Amino acid sequence: MGLLSIIRKIKRKEKEMRILMVGLDNSGKTTIVLKINGEDTSVISPTLGFNIKTINYQKYTLNIWDVGGQKTIRSYWRNYFEQTDGLVWVVDSSDLRRLDDCKMELDNLLKEERLSGASLLILANKQDIKGALTPEEIARVLNLENMDKTRHWKIVGCSAYTGSGLLEGFDWLVQDIASRIYVLD
């Protein structure tokens, strides 16, 4: 439905980016957002609805929507699709049992027309855990190579505990979005 996007487009401020963070419950989305924002990550409860963080990143303002991934609230994800510039899909690389679930939910998401223009960053999180799959293995399980050719995407291994990989991922995302939307107009 084009209506909401039109309004948001008009209201949109210069240099603002809307980022949607999704992924199965327990994958580490909230921990990642807080870590990037330099906040304390020692007490985090599972997300009951969603959080929004406005973060200044390089010369951009990121509006990061961190939506809970528990089964009950996955149906709310679609409320946040409109006008998304960047999609961050977070994977718990140590949760081998639910990789199928993870693939299925991601596949569904990528069929969403309202997300078709969004750059996709896949964060293979929890790399600090012994036994976690590498980003290459995750890419194979999720069959990323067969993704729609028009999609801009990248997978990065990271750890919200140590912080490694987070900036590499977000740097790419922000650059990719910027080159799409700000150079063009």
Added chain:
Amino acid sequence: MEEELQSKATTMEATLRKKQQAMLDRLANRHQNRPKSTITDDSTSSSTAFSSKFSDSKRSVESQLAELPTLSDSCHLKSRLAEISSEISSLEQLVAESSYFLPSYDLRAALKSISDLKQSLEKLISELLPKKKFSFKNKSASKNVHTEPRETAKAEKSNPIITIPESPGFRNKQNEVLTKNFRGSEIGEFTISDLDSCEVRLIGSVRAAFINRLRNCKVYGGPVTGSILMEDVENCVFVLASHQIRIHCAKRCDFYVRVRSRPIIEDCGGLRFAPYCLKYDGIGDDLKEAGLDEESGNWSNVDDFKWLRAAQSPNWSVLDEGERVGSIQIEVLDNGNGKG
């Protein structure tokens, strides 16, 4: 030649390491430069302010929605729709900004209301506006109006099979006592699955634990520094400490837990909660190292994702003091893997 390659590899590795370090430094800088902007206004007053603001604008949107069908001029109608839609967006923004201090029930109720408003609006748009006339100049709007996700294709099993190594754990056992000591080993994750009538004793700490498909079991564990993810357990007793505990599809189980955040349950029934009560030699140090030495009291702050009312969820209760086990004492074994 080989040497050259090798030295090339080492310099590459060194630059890579340098780059990674620079990234981490940048992350740390973000931390230091963050403006100390935490607004610590009284959360009850802000939550009351939220409630009245929210219900005012919700009512306003509702009455505007109710008026819509009476408008005959279609141009006027469009601009009204746009206004209402933008009002719903602001309402959503308001909820998002308040999500940090709102009690969980209020938050979920607000989410539900917004979702309902959006649906009514979408419904009205499809009823009141003939599709052709309602075409904003949106680059990608040439395709169909409906954005429902297409049927989940179940036939996507075609992805290349990769063999996933089995992680450490206890699996497929009956009537056994299973003991593991994690001390001195590299910290990783641990899986407990498909057990019937077993007793599991875990000493030392791990980063993550997965517990699946247990029947009539007892699980006693030292601290988990990340989360415990649990699914499909029945008639069990758990004595666990963790930063997070996420319980799915559990029936008739008792939980003696210490948690830093709020434990959550989803699709559960007949659960009872009590404080952590495990004892073994050196558990004090293990708990301390894991940041779990203090009782947060969160064992009784359970959030039920399937319960959308402010009243106590019928799916869990506090275990009566008279019915609690006193404390559980387990032995520390030297080798990693003994049977008791």
